[in-house]
Amino acid sequence: MSLYQKHVFICENVRDDSDTRGSCSQKGSPDFRNKLKEEVDRLGLKSKIRINKAGCLGTCNQGISMVIYPEGIWYGKVTEADLPEIIEKSLLNNEKIDRLLMPFMRKKV
Ligand code: FES
Secondary structure, three states, X not given: OXXXXXXXXXXXXXXXXXXXXXXXXXXXXXXXXXXXXXXXXHOOOOOOEEEEEEOOOOOHHHOOOEEEEOOOEEEOOOOHHHHHHHHHHHHHHOOOOHHHEXXXXXXXX
């Protein structure tokens, strides 16, 4: 049993500008996480959905990187424009958004 229905981790790792790997923070993950958190609060879901910052999730070239538990849905290259769909589909209705899935989560044809 979990304390929350959903637990979302968003990478906020910071790297020096000279580091060629880049980082999710440089791509705007703090603002992304704050907006998601604000929206979850506004919808009255704060006690059910926990939004946490994370260190590097190991998928830097796909940043902004995030993962949603308990399903273990990994999304990459997310932007603030994706937030309404992430909330509606993945946080409220347990659906995956195919175009945001990390490559390792996509179905092989
Ligand atoms: S810096 Fe975000 S996944 Fe590595």
